[in-house]
Amino acid sequence: MRSRPWSMAFGLLLSLTLVAACGGDDGGGDGTGTAAGESGAAAATDGEFPLTIEHRFGTTEIPEAPERVVAAGFNDADYALAFGVVPVGVRDFIGTFDEDARPWAQEALAGATPVKVSDRDGVLDYEQIAGARPDLILAYSYLEEDEYETLSQIAPTVVEPNIGSLWEAHTRDVGRALGRSERAEEIVTEVAQHFETTRAAHPEFEGVTLAIQFGVEPEAYYLLEPGDPRIGLFTSLGFVMPETTGEISREQVELLDQELLVVIGDEAAYEADDLLQGLDAVQEGRVVYLGGFETDVAGALGFDSPLSLPYAVDQVAPLLAEALAAGTD
Numbered sequence: 001m002r003s004r005p006w007s008m009a010f011g012l013l014l015s016l017t018l019v020a021a022c023g024g025d026d027g028g029g030d031g032t033g034t035a036a037g038e039s040g041a042a043a044a045t046d047g048e049f050p051l052t053i054e055h056r057f058g059t060t061e062i063p064e065a066p067e068r069v070v071a072a073g074f075n076d077a078d079y080a081l082a083f084g085v086v087p088v089g090v091r092d093f094i095g096t097f098d099e100d101a102r103p104w105a106q107e108a109l110a111g112a113t114p115v116k117v118s119d120r121d122g123v124l125d126y127e128q129i130a131g132a133r134p135d136l137i138l139a140y141s142y143l144e145e146d147e148y149e150t151l152s153q154i155a156p157t158v159v160e161p162n163i164g165s166l167w168e169a170h171t172r173d174v175g176r177a178l179g180r181s182e183r184a185e186e187i188v189t190e191v192a193q194h195f196e197t198t199r200a201a202h203p204e205f206e207g208v209t210l211a212i213q214f215g216v217e218p219e220a221y222y223l224l225e226p227g228d229p230r231i232g233l234f235t236s237l238g239f240v241m242p243e244t245t246g247e248i249s250r251e252q253v254e255l256l257d258q259e260l261l262v263v264i265g266d267e268a269a270y271e272a273d274d275l276l277q278g279l280d281a282v283q284e285g286r287v288v289y290l291g292g293f294e295t296d297v298a299g300a301l302g303f304d305s306p307l308s309l310p311y312a313v314d315q316v317a318p319l320l321a322e323a324l325a326a327g328t329d
Contacts, residue, residue, distance in 0.1 A: 045065045045178065045179030045180060046179060046180060046181060046182045046183070047065075047176065047178075047179030047180070047181055048179075049062060049063060049064045049065055049179060050062060050063045050064065051176070051177075051179065053158050053173075053176060053177055054161065055158060055159045055160060055161050055173075056159060056160060056161055056162060056163065057145055057148045057159055060152065060156050060157060060158050061156065062136060062156045062158075062177060063156070064135075065178070065179050066134075066135045066136035066156075066177070066178060067135060068088045068132065068133055068134045068135050068136070069085050069087045069088065069134060069135075069136045069137075069138060069178075070087060070088060070089040070090075070117060070129055070132050070134040070136070070137045070138070070155070071087040071089065071090045071091060071114075071138050072089075072091050072117060072118075072124060072129065072137050072138060072139040072143070072151060072157075073091060073138055073139045073140035073141040073142070073143065074091055074093050074094070074122065074141045074142060075093070075140070075141060075302070075303045075304060075305055075308075076090075076091070076138040076139065076140050076141075076174070077090040077091075077099075077105070077114070078104075078105060078303050078305030078306070078307045078308060079138065079140075079170060079171060079174040079305055079306070080138060080174065080178075081105055081108040081109065081307060082108070082171065082174075082187055082305065082306045082307055083174065083175065083178055083180050083183060083184075083187075084108070085178065086108070086109060086110070086112045086114065087114045087138075088114060088115065088132045088133070088134060089114055089115045089116070089117040089128065089129060089132035089134065090114045090115075090116060090117065091116070091117055091118045091122060091124065092116050092118045092119065092120055092121075092122055093122075093299075093302075093303075094120070094121060094122040095293050095294075095302075096292070096293050096294040097293055097294050097295075097298065097299040097302065098294070098299075099299065099303075100113070102296065102299055102300070102303070102308070103296055103311065104300060104303075104307045104308050104310075104311035105307055105308075108307065115128060115131075115132060116128070117129045117132065122142070124147060124151075126150055126151070126154065129151065129154055130154050134154065134155040135155055135156070136155060136156055136157075136158070136177060136178075137151050137152075137154065137155050137156065137157040137158070138157075138158055138174060138177070139151060139157055139158070139159050140158075140159060140160045140165070140170060140173075141160075143159055158173065158174075158177045160173065161173065164227060164229075166229055166232060166304075167191075167229070167232070167304050167305060167306060167309060168188050168192075170305075171184050171187050171188050171306050172184045172185070172188065175187070187306050188306070190306075191306045191309060191310060192236075194309075194310040194313060195233075195236040195237065195309075195313060198237060198313050198314075198317050199236065199237050199238050201317075202237065202238075202317060202320075202321055203238075204321065204324055204325075205237045205238040205239055205320065205321075205324070206238040207238065207239075207240060208238070208239050208240070208259045208260055208324065209239070209240050209241070209242055209258045209259045209260070210234055210239040210240070210241065210242075210258060210259065210260040210261075210262060210320075211223050211241070211242050211245075211255070211256050211258040211260075211261050211262070212224040212230070212231070212234070212262045212263075212264065213256055213261065213262070213263045213264065213265070213270075213276075214264045214265065215264070215265050216265040216266050216269045216270070219249075219250070220247050220248060220249055220250060221247070221248045221249075221250065221252075221253065221255075221256060221276075222246065222247050222248065223242065223244070223245040223246060223248060223255070223256065224245065225245040225246050226241055226245065229304040230301045230302070230304065232304075233301065233309060233312055233313060233316070234262075237313070237317065237320075239260070242255065242258050250275055253275045253276060253278075253279065254279070256276065256279060256281070257279040257280055257281050258281060259281075259286065259324075260281065260286050260287075260288070260320065260323055260324060261279070261281040261282065261286060261287045261288070262287075262288045262290060262320075263276075263287060263288065263289050263290065264290050264291075264292075264293075264298055264301075265291075265292055265293075266292045267289045267291060267292070270289065284326065285323060285326030286323050286324065286326060287323060288316075288319045288320055288323045290316070290319075296311075296315070297312060297315050297316060300312035300315070
């Protein structure tokens, strides 16, 4: 699973310090699934209801401003939280990452523990979803049409317009469904400004070729491709991707030897890889190990959300700067 939020076993995802109350009845809250200080999602809407959302499976009509939201996509919970809406149910983020403890979402969750509406492998539990009594279901990743048809019988369900929608479009789509399009534009601007501020603070990143080695496979390497959502964090900081990406044989290991190499995966496995350790980038310290899929940084990249991305930038930028500086010593 190499494409889409964490691909998603990644891992997948702010300085948006949103105050949120507890989630649904099963999560120990008041059952509204909305931000503290609001009587419901309708309290801060700027859109008119009913409204119709177009997406890749057709159209969805949302009759009134939603108050009970189920996040049935792997990273949709973050998008609801960015608007101050605590979901009453969430899909389990597959893999080894502990999404319940993800640091970038804790303030917005405010202690809420939304009920899980899938098993540990991410397979949706429709009975749990129906039991959460949603009036809106967000389902942006890894949803098949038959799953959509089942979900839409439970509550209005919104999916992405096109496969591979990035965080900006995702934010605007969720904002439109919540009747919060103006707030969506504010969120996109805030996150983009965070990137711009970090980029301005690190002019040395501009134009540097950066390769991202993802996962640990004994037969081959895998450089994240330009369409992967995790690439956006790095290109937003001024880095450029190498010409060759995707699966690379071990005999082509030199393709990893770029101005900067970022490695996502078990560091111990890479330290035991003689081919990778022989690269000039590694020998000269121009390598950044972000750790395995269970780490917060990997999880933040996998969530690819307006909450997780600023967190990831703050964690990764100093490491990238240090590695580049090591290469000039």
